[in-house]
Amino acid sequence: MKRRVGVLISGRGSNMAALLDAARDPDYPAEIVLVISNRPHAPGMALASQAGVEARAIDHRRFGTDRASHETVIDAALRDARVEIVCLAGYMRLLTPSFVGAWQGQMLNIHPSLLPAFPGLHTHERALAAGVKLHGCTVHLVTDAMDQGTILAQAAVPVLADDDADRLAARVLAEEHVIYPLALRAFAEGRPAVSAPADAVLRNPLPNERGLA
Ligand code: GAR
Numbered sequence: 001m002k003r004r005v006g007v008l009i010s011g012r013g014s015n016m017a018a019l020l021d022a023a024r025d026p027d028y029p030a031e032i033v034l035v036i037s038n039r040p041h042a043p044g045m046a047l048a049s050q051a052g053v054e055a056r057a058i059d060h061r062r063f064g065t066d067r068a069s070h071e072t073v074i075d076a077a078l079r080d081a082r083v084e085i086v087c088l089a090g091y092m093r094l095l096t097p098s099f100v101g102a103w104q105g106q107m108l109n110i111h112p113s114l115l116p117a118f119p120g121l122h123t124h125e126r127a128l129a130a131g132v133k134l135h136g137c138t139v140h141l142v143t144d145a146m147d148q149g150t151i152l153a154q155a156a157v158p159v160l161a162d163d164d165a166d167r168l169a170a171r172v173l174a175e176e177h178v179i180y181p182l183a184l185r186a187f188a189e190g191r192p193a194v195s196a197p198a199d200a201v202l203r204n205p206l207p208n209e210r211g212l213a
Pocket residue numbers: 009010011012013014015016044089090091092110111112120121173176
């Protein structure tokens with residue numbers, strides 16, 4: 001029985017698209033049943049619709065500063081769709097403890113850094129400013145403490161001498177598209193966390209190619 005997944009987005013939706021692609025495999029243990037965006041014109045909405053997935057805009061601006069009411073509507077939509085696992089995929093709103101608590105242990109996020117380094121925003125700029133030689137991305141469980149839940153998967157990329165934030169972001173994003181589907185697969189199957197070192201760094205095959213994922 002496939003696990004029912006709802007994806008929350010705010011923008012481009014490339015990670016959502018990677019999850020949709022993975023879920024096309026009949027053996028994938030999860031299906032994306034609903035995509036919700038807090039921005040009605042997020043490009044990801046069109047991608048979801050084209051893929052035949054229900055895409056629902058729940059515009060946060062309708063609720064002013066009342067975060068809880070916005071989340072109540074999101075929560076109801078997820079429950080109506082009988083969602084079991086929520087994947088945040090570039091969802092750029094902070095969630096209240098109440099919503100996080102309601103989905104505790106069932107909500108994943110993808111973050112563009114090797115947590116616990118660089119939680120929060122502008123991770124690529126901050127990685128460059130810090131002079132780190134390895135950067136990357138993390139899939140983790142969502143808890144009240146921002147970007148601090150259990151790490152489910154990580155991938156590393158090298159920081160190159162001539163990188164700017166855009167070039168580094170693109171290298172990280174390519175890895176995000178690999179590890180989010182891997183992490184969701186493992187999570188949906190109830191398997192322990194995976195780790196996906198990038199070929200570029202360790203010249204290893206990805207864990208799934210080694211049969212470990
Ligand atoms: C991704 O890089 C994701 O890791 C990041 O936003 C981007 C969304 O891109 N998420 C965060 O920064 C969350 N704090 P996408 O819409 O193409 O998936």
